[in-house]
Amino acid sequence: MIIIKLLGGAKKTFPQYTPDTSETTISKLLHNMVQNLPPNTPIPDTKNILVAVNGVDSSALDGRNTIIRDGDVVSIIPIIHGGSSGLWFDIPPYVVLVFCARADAINLDEMRQSYPTLRIQAINPHYVLSESHLRRILEISITAEKNKDILSNNLEIDIIQRLAGTTQISSAIQTAGAPTNDTCLVISLGESRELRQLLCNVQCSTMKFSGDVERLQQTFGFAQSHKRAGYNLEDILVECASILR
Numbered sequence: 001m002i003i004i005k006l007l008g009g010a011k012k013t014f015p016q017y018t019p020d021t022s023e024t025t026i027s028k029l030l031h032n033m034v035q036n037l038p039p040n041t042p043i044p045d046t047k048n049i050l051v052a053v054n055g056v057d058s059s060a061l062d063g064r065n066t067i068i069r070d071g072d073v074v075s076i077i078p079i080i081h082g083g084s085s086g087l088w089f090d091i092p093p094y095v096v097l098v099f100c101a102r103a104d105a106i107n108l109d110e111m112r113q114s115y116p117t118l119r120i121q122a123i124n125p126h127y128v129l130s131e132s133h134l135r136r137i138l139e140i141s142i143t144a145e146k147n148k149d150i151l152s153n154n155l156e157i158d159i160i161q162r163l164a165g166t167t168q169i170s171s172a173i174q175t176a177g178a179p180t181n182d183t184c185l186v187i188s189l190g191e192s193r194e195l196r197q198l199l200c201n202v203q204c205s206t207m208k209f210s211g212d213v214e215r216l217q218q219t220f221g222f223a224q225s226h227k228r229a230g231y232n233l234e235d236i237l238v239e240c241a242s243i244l245r
Contacts, residue, residue, distance in 0.1 A: 002069070002070060003073045007077045010049065013045075014044055015038070017033045019032070023067060023070070025064065025068070026064045026074070027064040030046045045078075050075075052075040052077070052196075052200035053066055055197065057200060091142050094189035095195060097195040098187050103179055103181065106122065106184075106202060115190070115194055118190035120189075120198075121160060122178035123176055123177065123186075124184065125185045126211060126212040127164060129211035133234045137238065138187070140162055141159045144158060152167075159187060161176075165240045165241065186202070216237065217233060220233075
């Protein structure tokens with residue numbers, strides 16, 4: 001039997017489906033899945049999805065012509081910029097993928113061993129105010145790496161330190177590191193093919209930022225005087241991150 005795994009937003013847009021054949025192609029599989037949608041159901045965007053076979057991105061195989069057989073596991077993941085399955089953007093020399101996952105469902109050490117060319121870190125979403133805030137922090141960390149001015153000589157640790165606003169590694173990990181038994185944000189940097197393979201092998205949660213505004217204001221000393229002077233909280237967070245040495 002061919003096993004279909006619907007991940008992220010695909011659970012809402014694709015029907016539960018079991019192929020009635022022992023061999024088919026990805027293209028035919030997707031066609032048959034769409035044909036099995038209930039009446040008056042919106043047609044899913046099959047062009048904007050990632051399809052993996054046994055954890056391998058189909059683009060590294062034969063694309064939509066890849067043949068799948070009995071015993072294969074086919075994973076379908078919607079790729080939506082800023083959407084439910086992940087956030088993608090470029091900060092040269094890296095492609096960046098950010099996704100949500102349960103902290104107790106991932107193992108950072110195993111992920112790093114499985115994808116040694118990727119830079120991977122898990123963080124507390126309460127310390128991320130918005131997509132813009134996260135991107136600006138990553139730009140600071142990556143620029144520091146280029147200039148050989150990175151904190152702790154480690155990009156992954158540098159990111160957490162700048163989000164937490166401290167050069168103390170233990171304090172940064174304790175506050176801005178992935179919380180136990182809760183949702184975390186996983187930041188991964190590298191080449192797009194490896195990032196897609198990583199995304200195929202994790203169970204994502206709905207993409208969201210949940211910045212704890214009150215906590216961030218207290219931690220970074222954001223006061224009414226800053227607001228009256230025309231500053232916003234994100235600018236203060238980024239400024240504090242940029243001056244760490």
